[in-house]
Amino acid sequence: MRRSARRAPRRVGGPTKRVVVIGAGLSGLSAALHLRGAGHEVTVVESGGIPGGLVRTETIAAADGSAYRFDTGATILTMPRLAVDALAAVGVDPARAAADLDLLPVDPTYVARFADGTQLDVAADRDARIAGIADVFGADTAAGAARLTDWLAELHDIEFDHFIDRNHDAVPDFVRGDMAAATRRLLRHGATRGLTGAIKRFTKDERLQRVYSFQALYAGVPPARAAAIYGVIAHMDIGLGVSYPANGMGRIGEVLADGLIGAGGEIRYATRAVGFSRRGDRIDGVRVTATGNGGRIDDGAVIPADVVVAACGSAALAGIWGESAPDRAIRYSPSAVVAHLAVDEAAAARWPDDHHTIDFGAAWADTFRQIAPRRNGRGEPMRDASVLITRPGKTSPGRFTSGGREAVSVLWPTPNLDAAPRLDWERFGPGYVARSLGELAARGYRGIDGAEVLRVDTPATWAARGYAAGTPFAAAHTVRQTGPLRTGNLDPRAENLVLAGADTVPGVGIPPVLVSGRLAADRITPMPARASATGAADAGH
Structure with a gap:
């Protein structure tokens, strides 16, 4: 035929x-x-x-008139x-x-910190990254991470040119012409199974699973409910590296x-x-x-x-x-609360010294049921939040400091306005940020709870800017x-x-x-x- x-x-x-x-x-x-x-x-x-x-x-201006530059969207x-x-x-x-x-290289791509005190620098270079995993998690886990790296790289090679960077009109397009071979290859690769299950084939360490699966949140889906095709996002930043305009x-x-x-x-x-x-x-x-x-x-x-x-x-x-x-x-993705802070440089000097730090709470699956419930109207803020802390001055020194203070942004994933329609962010937001900064101070970011909060973006402010369901x-x-x-x-x-x-x-x-x-x-x-x-x-x- x-x-x-x-x-x-x-x-x-x-x-x-x-x-x-x-x-x-x-x-x-x-x-x-x-x-x-x-x-x-x-x-x-x-x-x-x-x-x-x-x-x-x-x-964004501070109370004393000093001004700080922040990346207020994608970082x-x-x-x-x-x-x-x-x-x-x-x-x-x-x-x-x-x-x-x-463009400047961001290396490590992330620092991942865990509630048990473990810290992993996710290096941009493959060999350095695998060696770092071996130092933190052991040789067997590092060997699995190396195989996972290869699996993700092949997944990206299958997906990008055929499935991402090309227009399609209907499902039958995927079994016609050169797409038929690409679709068979994608299925053989296991890309239609669950993302968490796919990663577990390579590493049993739950902490490392988080490092390679949290990116599914970029696609608006909790890792446990995401398809393995979204492992491509992990390869884009961990495998291909992150850059930053100076x-x-x-x-x-x-x-x-x-x-x-x-x-x-x-x-x-x-x-x-x-x-x-x-x-x-x-x-x-x-x-x-x-x-x-x-x-x-x-x-x-x-x-x-x-x-x-x-x-x-x-x-x-x-x-x-x-x-x-x-x-x-x-159905829209979860949203976020983002606080832009002016932090004393002496205090921040004792934190992880990197552009992006992902600080994971002890909870994991429960947190996604809170911010991305299966039914709208049942969402709530994470009780044990995993957060992203961004310090652009670590990659581009001198451009993000003023008067002895450093520009720092903190992002907490939250439910969108469809998922939590009764949550009044204008009233709830300031207290939420204050409590959450206190929790971060207890996790080791000393001085962050005393930082000047220059601006807070919440689902309510995203909605006011025209983003559906209050999510960017x-x-x-x-x-x-x-x-x-x-x-x-x-x-x-x-x-x-x-x-x-x-x-x-x-x-x-x-x-x-x-x-x-x-x-x-x-x-x-x-x-x-x-x-x-x-x-x-x-x-x-």
Whole structure:
């Protein structure tokens, strides 16, 4: 029986010359760069005043007038080559792009601390990482970790080019053409089993299992309920390495935006999309309200469009359509409370001396039942929280300190507003942060409970910024919201509306949203094949 050929993915028909992109986050900028490189006229409208979306670096003032810089969204950059590829689409030399990003290696990738006092430095180099595991957990556990490393690397090689970095229209696409062999290979690899069970085949140490499975939370799914396919995320940061722009994560959006403008694209800041003008089943313009120093200008102006790329998230897009809320059938990821602190440098000097520290509480499975209950309305904050502590000054010295104090951010995973709708974060949040900082001080971060809290973001503040369910982590990667079952990037409400960003394919995180922009562009015009995005070179070191 002859194997059926894989069909080309569906694309927007009709005129496509003029493209309006809604949102100057990384997905919108990626789409804009790839489309501009293909010869389209591209206008990006952004309601805020800076590019980058959730990937930003902000300056926050302390009570004494001193100012501190914080990464107030994403703090982990993997596979920076994807940003370089987007810039290359408009002719930016890769060496220049890398120089503009000014990437530094983050090594170790993480420090993992456990309630029993164990500490593991998760080194960027494979051999150093395995040797570190041997020192902490023993030779047998290290041998299992080496096999796990190889299994994850192969998983990534199977998944990325065929399942992540490619448009698909329906489940049958996975058994057609070259996808048939890739699908068989993925099944043989055990990628459809549970993530925790897959990792247990290589290591019985529950602490090390956490190190290689907590990344499933990036996809909005507790590790015990995640499919093994999401082990690819662990490989992206542990296997391929983490980089950091010397001037902060916000530099990524700045460089992408500069590249687009330099190539003749347009970005209109302080310009909010408020509706669409339509002709039949097509959108022919985006209605905007622009704000200036003197108030509103161009209220109701229409930017002509042959195609629209909505890279603004499901909640914002629902508002543009005039809907009260996005599809309530979507299940969203857990949220987070993030406190940005000015910490005395002398106190912080006694802590783990690294950029990212993951401090695991003694509890594990119970905590996920609290923040990601199977039924909405039953969530609660972690009683024994595992937290992420971020100190960018450890990788980029001198840029994140002022007056003898250091900028430190602490993230506690929490239920989103759907999971815990009765939790009043405006009243509950300050006390929660104070108690949680006290718990961290008891865990060994002495002085953190006396730090000045400069800003706290909670599910309520994420919701106020337009994120559905009060989470910045978008739609969860549940079984029904994974791969071809996830919200597709061709929106059925109009034949020329394409989606990009974390709510659509391929999903949440910096590598996926950069990919989503390219996939959105591919729905408008075929994107040229690119070299495989796998391999050690992606670490950007």
